[in-house]
Amino acid sequence: MIETAQAFGVDIGGSGIKAAPVNLEKGEFAEPRLKILTPEVSTPEAVAAIVRQQLEHFEVPETAPVGIAFPAPIKPGRPLDFMANLDQSWIGVDVTAVFSEACGRPVVVVNDADAAGLAEQQYGAAQGQNGLVIATTLGTGIGTALIYNGVLIPNSELGHIELPKGKGDAEKYAASSVREREDLGYKKWAKRLTKYYGLMEKYFNPDLFVVGGGVSRQSDKFLPYIDIKTPIVPAKLRNEAGIVGAAYFASTKQ
Ligand code: BGC
DSSP: OOOTTEEEEEEEOSSEEEEEEEETTTTEESSOOEEEEOOSSOOHHHHHHHHHHHHHHTTOOTTSOEEEEESSOOOTTSOOOOOSSSOGGGTTOOHHHHHHHHHTSOOEEEEHHHHHHHHHHHHSTTTTOOSEEEEEEESSSEEEEEEETTEEEOOOOGGGOEETTTTEEHHHHHSHHHHHHTTOOHHHHHHHHHHHHHHHHHHHOOSEEEEESGGGGGHHHHGGGOOOSSOEEEOSSGGGHHHHHHHHHHHHHO
């Protein structure tokens, strides 16, 4: 059950759909999260049905803000035009409308990396940081959030920048899923991450990089080996940032 000062957050990923009520004062889960595996064929209908199931599981009241972190650039009211890691049938779909209809209430949708970046800025590793913060999530793909003097510049897609020397799309070379698939050791992976973050550093000159995603739990195994000049720190909310950020974002829109 949800109390005031709480909102509900959902984080839709390539492997799992995770949800929890969030305590907005503390920026943490108010109850243990519920994770359901992402359906193999991750169509809008299949994914939206799981989100509905999660709302029912937590008995979320109709008045509670509901935020959904989604792995694609989100422009409310506009059809989706790019999808990297869920079923391509999402293209052309009004994501906010699909979830609102399935959930029987208005919901707020935000890019998953933007949600994580907002959570880090509000409650975590980027709290009080001035200048440019680039928050990144390393998971199935690479997500990025640009935050300048505390303000989010939404829908950056810097996980897809082209790496030089024919290495192509950055997330296909350096995401956490690539490390697992190619069975790379952490130090070897850190060399790839150095190429990625080095390029981002060259083009954006940020003041801080924050590294999130499930693998940030293991940050001591790879962060010290990323050889760049900009300070780079692990996310404080780790894998919870997407849920917390989505809930926070929804609460600011109510
Ligand atoms: C998507 C981004 C998303 C990131 C992390 C990328 O493939 O294009 O929108 O934030 O994956 O899920």
